[in-house]
Amino acid sequence: MSGRSLRRHVTSGLMTGLVAVLSFTAVLALVLILGDLIAKGASSLNWDFFTKNPVPAGQSGGGVANAIVGTGIIVGLAALIGLPIGIGTGLYLAEYGSGRLGWIVRFVADVLNGTPSIVIGIFAWTWLVRPMGGYSALAGSVALAALMIPMIARTTEEMVRLVPHSLREAALALGYPRWRTSLRVVARTALAGIVTGCLVGVARIAGETAPLLFTALGNLNFSTSVTQPMQTLPHQIYEYASGPFEEWHRLAWASALVLMSLVLLLGVTARWAIRQRHGAAR
Amino acid sequence: MAPPADARLRLEAVRLTALYGRRAVVKDVSILFPAHTVTAVIGPSGCGKSTFLRCLNRMHELSEGGWVTGRVLLDGADVYDDAVDPVQLRRRIGMVFQRPTPFPTMSIYDNVAAGLRVNGHRGRRALDDVVERALTQAALWDEVKDRLRASALALSGGQQQRLCIARALAPQPEVLLLDEPTASLDPAGTQRIEELCHELKRLYTIVIVTHNMQQAARVSDYTAFFYLGDLVEVGRTDELFTRPNEERTEAYITGRFG
DSSP: OOOHHHHHHHHHHHHHHHHHHHHHHHHHHHHHHHHHHHHHHHHOOOOOHOOOOOOOOOOOOOHHHHHHHHHHHHHHHHHHHHHHHHHHHHHHHHHHHHHHHHHHHHHHHHHHHHHHHHHHHHHHHHIIIIISSSSSHHHHHHHHHHHHHHHHHHHHHHHHHHSOOOHHHHHTTTTTHHHHIIIIIIIHHHHHHHHHHHHEEEHHHHHOOOHHHHHTTOOOSSOOOTOOBBHHHHHHHHHHHHOOOOHHHHHHHHHHHHHHHHHHHHHHHHHHHHHHHHHHHH | OOOOOOTTTEOOOOOOOEEEEEEEHHHHHHHEEOTTTTEEEOOOOSSHHHHHHHHHHHHHSSSTEEEEEEEEETTEEETTSSSSOOOHHHEEEEEOOOOOOOOTBBBBHHHHHHHTTTTTTTOOHHHHHHHHHHHHTTTTHHHTTTOSSSSSGGOOHHHHHHHHHHHHTTTTOOOOEESSSTTTTHHHHHHEEEEEEHHHTTTTTEEESSSSSHHHHHOOOOOEEEEETTTEEEEHHHHHHSOSHHHHHHHHTTSSSO
């Protein structure tokens, strides 16, 4: 083996090793977080944790049922508001957004995408909480929806753009009106990608805390009224983790484990959705 | 001898120029496509033959910067008239593309029915009949009749292309435009499509763009030779290939350029 060839082999080996170590580090972080959560949180998971509400400070026992239900309601409502708007915007951008208006919408979406979530929270407080005269779950949902819309819009746009142009032309040549081409052929072909984007978007906002501090506020009691303050898991974790009691810390770990599992579940579902579609379509 | 009942049915381009922005890619072309004939459009890559075809069903204007001058007459009426809805027009002029383009989310049946459903035909029985007829015309029925609900992507490339032909035929257009329909097919698939052209001209007026001169000679009654956006020569296929009038036509068909 000549000197140059040897050097290439050595360099190649070193780089491969380096990349392997780096990817291992990335995976290791996730494994450590999950492992730690399970180690510290799993022991506190029991029936009471899911069905009971918090007990007054200092007492032992109790659960976070109000926060779990609250997260469900607030995130669900946010998805209800945010997904149609986000998907609609994404479709518009991909199908009709080549003009000036499209450019503006895209620019605004990108800026909004980069806006810190706490800033969104402050705006939701200014525009919703103050005029409505009080903190509410609805205001929290709107803040989360605002956070989600630009994300959903941009991923939807990307997914729709992946649909081959020839498919669009085939539909138009068959006498499809343009709107019907967009919905029946293009959007349907991109559906797996759009659904994945939505699930990832929902998972992203499910863990948000900052925008909820100024809007949903938190609630020690069980509440399903969207016009009243409501507790959520991230908020619960924030409160319990920063509190002085050992019992609270335990519950915070368990809550974190539950939240993380929810997010993971959404992620796995997204993967599964892609696999299903591709399996069926292939 | 009495002329056939639908002798009027024909397609004609009159002084048609197609442009992208300010660049003309088809220049001042006038040509008549008689009813129930196959006309082949040949020429080297980039000669404007595909663009010309796309002007006939107003697909060219959907391309970025695409517009036309001149007229295209279908049964004597200008398809570029303000009163004509291009969406309706495209239901009268079917088109098949270079590569098979089945709708991936739809079954074989739904692909063929797509053009009818968009027209508002929903009767279950009627749809069944039309789908069977279109698939039979496209010589695909026997191969797919037992799996009409399967995904269209489960078919081979050649079958997919015949599916696209069936899809174009189902709404019963008057004209069929084929844009290099065999470009991505193997010889067997190509032969099937060429045989189809012979079958289908009894019912439709066909314009086929091809870069393959043997194919033009095999399938067409008339051949038009395009070069650099100009229609150089058009005539009966047997005459154009044996006794071309133009120097450039002869040079192209004898393989001296292109």
